[in-house]
Amino acid sequence: LFRLTARRLFSTSHSSVDPAEMKKFQLLAQKWWDEEGEYSALHSMNDIRVPFIRDTLLNMSSNYHLGNPLSGVKILDVGCGGGLLSEPLGRLGASVTGIDPLEDNIRTADQHKSFDPVLAKRIQYKSSSLEEIVEESMETFDVIVASEVVEHVADLEMFIKCCSQVLKPGGSLFITTINKTQLSYILGIVVAEKLMGIVPDGTHEWEKFVPPEKLEHLLKSYGFSVKTVNGMLYNPLSGSWSWMESTSINYALHAVKSGARGQSSPTGVLPEMESEQPSGTAGTSM
Amino acid sequence: TSAIMAAVCCRGLLAPLGGRLWAGPRAPLCSVAATAAPLYDVVVSGGGMVGSAMAAVLGHDIHFHDKKIALLEAGPRKQYDSMPDSYSNRVSSISPGSATLLGSFGAWDHVCSLRLKPFRRMQVWDACSEAMIIFEKDDLDDMGYIVENDVIMSALTKQLDVVADRVEVFYGSRAVGYTWPLPSHSCVTSPWVQIELADGRRLQTKLLIGADGHNSVVRKEAEIKNIEHRYDQSAVVATLHLSEATDNNVAWQRFLPTGPIALLPLSDTASSLVWSTSHEHASELLAMDEESFVDSINSAFWSNVNHSDFIDTAGAMFRSAVSLLKPSGTAVRQLPPSIAKVDPESRAMFPLGMGHATEYVQHRVALIGDAAHRVHPLAGQGVNLGFGDIACLAHHLSAAAFNGSDLGSLKHLLKFETERQRHNVSLIAATDVLKRLYSTRLTPLVLLRTWGLQATNALPPVKVRI
Numbered sequence: 066l067f068r069l070t071a072r073r074l075f076s077t078s079h080s081s082v083d084p085a086e087m088k089k090f091q092l093l094a095q096k097w098w099d100e101e102g103e104y105s106a107l108h109s110m111n112d113i114r115v116p117f118i119r120d121t122l123l124n125m126s127s128n129y130h131l132g133n134p135l136s137g138v139k140i141l142d143v144g145c146g147g148g149l150l151s152e153p154l155g156r157l158g159a160s161v162t163g164i165d166p167l168e169d170n171i172r173t174a175d176q177h178k179s180f181d182p183v184l185a186k187r188i189q190y191k192s193s194s195l196e197e198i199v200e201e202s203m204e205t206f207d208v209i210v211a212s213e214v215v216e217h218v219a220d221l222e223m224f225i226k227c228c229s230q231v232l233k234p235g236g237s238l239f240i241t242t243i244n245k246t247q248l249s250y251i252l253g254i255v256v257a258e259k260l261m262g263i264v265p266d267g268t269h270e271w272e273k274f275v276p277p278e279k280l281e282h283l284l285k286s287y288g289f290s291v292k293t294v295n296g297m298l299y300n301p302l303s304g305s306w307s308w309m310e311s312t313s314i315n316y317a318l319h320a321v322k323s324g325a326r327g328q329s330s331p332t333g334v335l336p337e338m339e340s341e342q343p344s345g346t347a348g349t350s351m
Numbered sequence: 352t353s354a355i356m357a358a359v360c361c362r363g364l365l366a367p368l369g370g371r372l373w374a375g376p377r378a379p380l381c382s383v384a385a386t387a388a389p390l391y392d393v394v395v396s397g398g399g400m401v402g403s404a405m406a407a408v409l410g411h412d413i414h415f416h417d418k419k420i421a422l423l424e425a426g427p428r429k430q431y432d433s434m435p436d437s438y439s440n441r442v443s444s445i446s447p448g449s450a451t452l453l454g455s456f457g458a459w460d461h462v463c464s465l466r467l468k469p470f471r472r473m474q475v476w477d478a479c480s481e482a483m484i485i486f487e488k489d490d491l492d493d494m495g496y497i498v499e500n501d502v503i504m505s506a507l508t509k510q511l512d513v514v515a516d517r518v519e520v521f522y523g524s525r526a527v528g529y530t531w532p533l534p535s536h537s538c539v540t541s542p543w544v545q546i547e548l549a550d551g552r553r554l555q556t557k558l559l560i561g562a563d564g565h566n567s568v569v570r571k572e573a574e575i576k577n578i579e580h581r582y583d584q585s586a587v588v589a590t591l592h593l594s595e596a597t598d599n600n601v602a603w604q605r606f607l608p609t610g611p612i613a614l615l616p617l618s619d620t621a622s623s624l625v626w627s628t629s630h631e632h633a634s635e636l637l638a639m640d641e642e643s644f645v646d647s648i649n650s651a652f653w654s655n656v657n658h659s660d661f662i663d664t665a666g667a668m669f670r671s672a673v674s675l676l677k678p679s680g681t682a683v684r685q686l687p688p689s690i691a692k693v694d695p696e697s698r699a700m701f702p703l704g705m706g707h708a709t710e711y712v713q714h715r716v717a718l719i720g721d722a723a724h725r726v727h728p729l730a731g732q733g734v735n736l737g738f739g740d741i742a743c744l745a746h747h748l749s750a751a752a753f754n755g756s757d758l759g760s761l762k763h764l765l766k767f768e769t770e771r772q773r774h775n776v777s778l779i780a781a782t783d784v785l786k787r788l789y790s791t792r793l794t795p796l797v798l799l800r801t802w803g804l805q806a807t808n809a810l811p812p813v814k815v816r817i
Contacts, residue, residue: 099534100760100761100762109762111754111755111756112754115754115755116754119753119754119755130416131413131414131416131753132413132414132415132416132417133416133417134753152755152757153754153755153756154755155755156752156755156756157753157755158417176539180541180542180543181390182390
């Protein structure tokens with residue numbers, strides 16, 4: 066197994082995948098689906114990130130059925146791990162492609178979905194990095210979800226660029242990650258890893274945390290328009306997540322790729338633009 | 352890797368973390384045959400009023416639009432095309448909250464179009480004293496409805512037919528075995544609950560809801576401990592005809608030393624009897640001829656043989672004290688109707704008991720209705736508690752479905768359990784206390800309950816809570 070993954074790493078000279086990160090997660094590949102285990106915080110994060118994704122997409126669409134809200138939506142779950150987020154999205158009707166560079170994670174994810182025939186059809190897992198699927202998946206997905214991933218990638222700029230390439234114009238990108246602040250060091254590393262064991266020790270490196278300003282700047286330069294940034298807070302006593310004003314620890318972000326759907330295009334005024342901004346800036350160029 | 356997987360499974364069996372999460376001692380099912388059994392999102396075991404209503408509520412829930420639900424009922428499908436002229440002797444007191452639940456998926460309209468009797472007032476009094484308490488709503492609203500159980504089942508069956516594409520009802524199907532899944536994280540085996548029916552068919556489900564009554568097989572197989580107690584009482588039911596037609600919109604209950612006797616209105620000329628009494632007396636009542644039976648009922652409601660002068664005086668004193676402090680606090684006593692005859696075939700009896708499951712939920716299992724809790728009929732709450740369970744569980748399951756969650760996950764099931772246990776335990780305990788308090792002629796206790804009843808009648812806040 067290790068030999069296979071090593072070979073894959075060397076075949077791509079410039080990759081967003083960090084081998085040291087891979088090694089960390091290799092050890093935990095079996096633990097994904099224990100709701101009380103090492104990944105319990107990620108399980109409970111579904112309680113806010115799934116409604117966030119679901120409601121944002123429903124608000125942007127006019128044609129949906131509450132019994133199958135994400136039906137017809139093609140989602141790419143980058144860094145899907147054991148499929149913790151892919152499965153709820155699949156249950157809501159989406160066609161999900163989950164990718165993860167670690168084969169053991171994909172194996173766990175495949176096995177877990179295999180017992181539910183509906184999910185087995187709706188979700189496809191692939192052991193791969195994001196760059197490796199770009200060529201065959203240009204402008205394929207309606208939505209990309211990168212949850213708790215960007216703080217682990219080696220090359221963030223390349224990652225965002227690839228997201229832009231595989232996303233359809235007007236498509237949505239959802240990111241959840243951790244801010245790089247004093248507070249996130251104290252709570253996210255010292256308390257969460259060393260003191261309370263909310264996350265296994267060594268999971269995160271503060272140096273790789275991403276401030277929302279940096280992320281927003283990067284996204285804008287690759288043609289994304291950032292729509293929402295919300296702070297998230299984990300309560301270790303109740304084991305549950307909630308939204309909060311401040312983004313100084315965890316945060317979630319929604320951005321939309323510019324393009325044919327009339328969202329913020331950098332190349333002048335489109336007819337759709339005027340209907341998007343009824344408050345009288347019609348006729349002026351951006 | 353398969354050796355590692357097997358080792359992990361064994362560890363799961365030998366050292367269960369938090370024992371309540373996985374039910375029963377069963378071995379995991381690894382065979383291919385098991386995985387071929389049809390998979391349902393929810394299976395409700397038990398097609399009585401509560402089980403059928405649970406299946407119907409989920410079937411009509413928009414977030415369950417694409418889900419597969421099954422209802423298992425051991426009995427045959429009954430034809431409810433037309434109601435017989437005579438009333439059935441099994442009736443329930445339906446609270447306004449339950450009526451709202453039934454209305455939420457269109458069943459209450461059917462009930463109204465068949466037959467029901469709203470009542471505005473409840474008079475409850477003691478056989479050993481003059482103390483009584485009257486419940487009524489100030490705003491002329493109905494306090495509740497007396498509905499035959501067959502009428503409710505007819506309405507539920509109709510609404511189940513409407514969603515037949517989502518809810519599959521298996522009649523004549525008794526579940527004989529359940530196989531519980533291991534904790535999901537260690538699995539090469541099926542994570543679903545396996546159900547084996549008497550005819551050999553198998554089903555799999557993500558969530559099993561046990562609505563199979565106070566002797567629940569689901570509860571027993573899940574090894575959930577049940578606190579239960581058999582009362583030394585049976586309830587005698589019958590359909591009675593009043594001596595004269597009246598605006599029959601009061602529910603009457605008198606606490607005799609042997610147990611409470613209740614008269615529930617069915618129409619202007621008929622009422623339903625629920626008389627809880629000792630097993631011997633119940634058998635006597637069933638055996639005696641119709642005239643003697645009717646005489647027993649009338650005397651139970653009208654006779655003052657259990658009064659003692661001491662209690663009467665003490666009660667009267669208390670009443671004058673109360674009326675000084677709170678003039679409106681003593682109520683006008685109405686007289687219950689007298690009975691002329693009983694419907695010939697309508698006398699029946701069934702034993703009474705109390706029960707409460709220590710847990711309502713486990714991984715992939717939930718109990719509702721009498722499977723979770725059984726009460727004495729003196730409070731008229733039995734089926735209403737079950738409907739309350741349904742409203743709560745359906746709310747949590749609907750939210751879970753809309754969040755894409757695994758329906759059998761303990762996370763939302765525990766929320767249901769907490770909410771309902773909080774509500775049910777106090778009511779069940781209070782009903783049990785009342786039952787015991789009123790089962791005696793001992794003077795101190797009679798005095799206590801006399802004054803207590805009079806005080807409660809005078810105090811609006813306490814009455815409203817009831």
